[in-house]
Amino acid sequence: MSAQDAAKLSFTIDGKEVKAEPGQTILQAAALAGIYIPHLCAMKGLSPWGSCRVCTVLVNGKPQAACTMPVAEGMIVENDTAELKDLRSSIVEMLFVEGNHFCMFCEKSGNCELQAMGYRLGMLQPRHDYMFPTRQVDASHPDVMLDHNRCILCARCIRASKELDGKNVFQFIHRGAHKRIGVDAAGGAGGTNLAVTDKAAEACPVGCIVKKRVGFAVPIGQRLYDTKPIGSHIEAGRAAKE
Amino acid sequence: MTDNASVSRQVCGNFGNDKGRLMDILIGVQAQAGCIAPEALDEIAKSLSMNRVEVESAATFYAFFSDKMRGRFVIRLCNDVIDQLQGADRVAAAFRAELGIEFGQTTADGLFSLAYTPCIGMSDQAPAVLINDRVVTKVSTDMVREIVQTLRTGKSLEHLKLTLGDGNNSHPLVRAMVNNNLRERGAVVFAPYTPGVALQRALSEQPVEIIKIIKASRLRGRGGAGFPTGMKWEFTRAAPGERKFVVCNADEGEPGTFKDRVILTEAPGLVFEGMTIAGYAVGASEGIVYLRGEYAYLLAYLEDVLAKRRAAGLLGRDILGKAGFKFDIRIQLGAGAYVCGEETALLSSCEGKAGNPKTRPPFPAQKGYLDMPTVINNVETHCAAARIVENGPSWFASMGTKASSGTKVFSVSGDCAQPGVYEIPFGITVQELLARVGATDTIAVQVGGASGRMIGPSEFGRQFCFDQLATGGSVMVFGKGRDPLAIAHGFMDFFVEESCGYCTPCRVGTRLLRERLGRFLEGRAEAADLDYLEKTSKVVKNASRCGLGQTAPNPILSTLQSFRSEYERCIKKNGTVFLPSFDPGKAVAVAAGIAGRASEHFGTKKGGVKA
Amino acid sequence: MANKPKVATCSLAGCFGCHMSLLDIDDRILKLVELVEFDRSPINDIKRIEGRCAIGIIEGGCCTEDNVHVLEHFREHCDVLVSTGDCATMGGIPALRNTIPLRECLEEAYLKGPSVYNPSGRLPGDPEIPLMLDKVYPCHEVVKIDYHLPGCPPSADAIWETLVALLSGKPLSLPYGLIKYD
């Protein structure tokens, strides 16, 4: 056992032993061990947030968000169970019915993490009724468009702008059912200092923040999730090791 | 008003352009300018050197702020379940008729705005309204007419002739039409109080000894969650931090809870004394009382009590002559958000932000206000802590039950002869309490507010205590003729309104649950909807990020358990292949109206369905 | 085969793209007609279901009173209903109108739109034209639907796999790559 291994703590996910550094979240430790825990609001390089709740796991029998829960020695994590799959699916389906997701003409289709999560979880049809809310499209920026119909309030744009771009372009405004992404100007994103090269313009998991004039470039069949489920790259890591 | 910008500049200046005081700044601008307009956002952002969207984030979160001009008198009618049962609808109709506007609107003369608001902590004197920061209780339709006429001609709240309430409600700094309805005083909270006695005793001990005393008393938090107070203090003491804080949670937003209001009215000194002792025990020198905006009428009075304590050497430096021990308290007003009672959302709000809960862990004891170790306790918990130090842990532990020591202050409302506040040792059964409050023919009791449970008569033999029926104080009594499903629906309205919207299951799930429950009330439900309610409730309960979402399905889960036959009774017997939730006649009604003819297949006559 | 199971299909508020996709199963269509008999379908232009059907394939969402009527008819006469395509499963493109009040939609289409020529200045009210519903409903919000096949349109392979599974009584489980929402 190397000195580095000795510094690590150990816990289990679905009975499999996982080594982790103190301070890591369950999600981070799992990913390094080649175990995929479905997640949407968590993104490598951004601080944990815990809003989508798709990463819900059981820690010693209690539901917790894997993306915000720090690892601890000996904790017993359940991830790949039928009940959790159903819970995650129900949550993903909530996101579908809450917004207006018309995948058939969405620039993000094929590369969208929400859609891919639906595919991975085998969603054919949300169990919840559609809400068809009235939402706005903000096309005021010359290079970037915001289609709030597709926003899942994951705050990746908020964090990317703050933590990676050193700006503060996005923030939640309003609350509850009316909560939405606000921008740092009265008249829409066009009035902010958002640049098309910002990391925030790339952080959106869905088709809410999209760059103008570059949509539909990749042909169907070659898009990110056309043939391989989301999470495959993490699981491939484990396959390579084993 | 066009001076939104200059008002904003001036208010920011009053608070030293400190962005940590954004809440107070927004409250000030709203009060002085009548709204927080887009120019105000620009101006505040400039004055505080922060991003406009950050200001907008806070300004759009709280119900008491508005971007549109509100009337000089903002009338907020409490539409809590209890108020609804006691005639809030009639009062609403009277206001509508008298003012000629709908709720959510402002009169053309700019004098009045009408709004609904969730429980304002007056369920024992419902229906109640807030007019700006004045409370009017037991409102009748006659009173509505009088109020509107007085304000219309007098144009000042001072002209309102309100009968002042009992006790300190008549204090010159309170002058409120609120009654304490304090029916039973116990040995802990409402016993006679002499300022400084408990504190003197505390200061004669080492801080760690105080924590030991609290632990020995087995005191558990009175705010609802029931966490052992001594442990919380110990964690905070042990956590490293340059500054530490003691917070008193006086948000009291749980529907049907009003005991903290009465404690703050009659025993504020005891609350502050408890906070000061906590500060001594954990090594904090700053305290914050988070007072819900609905209780702003108590602000001047509470500030005065604090000033008197400073003058008496009970706050400030070298308290009671103890060299080096300093502690002071500021009051942070809220602005209409139930979620801000959740301890981490409360901290966000104190920091001047939108009241979104924070990620836990870390817990406030490690990283609380301004990321510093923070103790947060309920108003009543602070009182109990002070008394425990004063009279000893075994005195306290001798009251109540083994796992739930001491007394509990209950807020009883609803269908009973003597609604009000009762301080009673833990362990009293529902049946006994119902007898004391003069409740007969009770069909259901909601224990612990909207987030608690609705129980039926089969459970009335159970005790109020942490391991049986836990409550932060709210006990709502429902008599014969009340509809458990309609009540549960009212609570779901509350959660939908009050969800902060941060996480998916609570933001979306509460709406889905409310809609599905509504189908039962409207006779559009099918048997499968029971299963949907159960499963979706569990998702919301298990996956939500904070206590609000984790308890939001309780009205449904507990009525499914206690009143299942009510649900089953509502299931539609269907004679068609259409889902009971789909009404073809209704779906074509709009188009039939536009086309001026009935449907070919689903005959509609003015929206009705041809059989 | 004397007692071939019957299949009926319909297009409600849809574009016939899903029917095209069905025909896209290419030579497997020969196998299909061996397996089943087509009852009411736009493919053979039969208007009412003539006998009990094993499977009803629904394309399109519920947009008008007529759609509701057809769906009712299908539910009454089919053992199993399959919502085929995004229009049927979630409203699809026609449901774009769901965020706009019906009157506004009609006024834009018949009175105010930039390319409208309507000297009568009236909204059409002819009884021949079915009344619109207040919104476009996914089919499963109107009647019970047994299977859902999303996609715009679902691929021929997805439709084929579904039909084969249903006809052979095997559980339907589409491989990754056949579930698509676009």
Ligand SMILES: Cc1cc2nc3c(=O)[nH]c(=O)nc-3n(C[C@H](O)[C@H](O)[C@H](O)COP(=O)(O)O)c2cc1C
């Ligand atoms: C949505 C929500 C609202 C709450 N509201 C209050 C409240 O108004 N007052 C209160 O003391 N605790 C409230 N709590 C509980 C607090 O989070 C916290 O547990 C409590 O203030 C701790 O104090 P205690 O240990 O003295 O009870 C609320 C919790 C949640 C989840």
Ligand code: SF4
């Ligand atoms: S954002 Fe994703 S799920 Fe939404 S419409 Fe676009 S591709 Fe579909």
Ligand code: SF4
């Ligand atoms: S805009 Fe995109 S990144 Fe931002 S919150 Fe919405 S979905 Fe997330």
Ligand code: SF4
């Ligand atoms: S459960 Fe989620 S949405 Fe609900 S109040 Fe808590 S953080 Fe906000």
Ligand code: SF4
């Ligand atoms: S789902 Fe797509 S292909 Fe099928 S009917 Fe609708 S629009 Fe046409």
Ligand code: FES
């Ligand atoms: S990934 Fe954990 S809550 Fe979103």
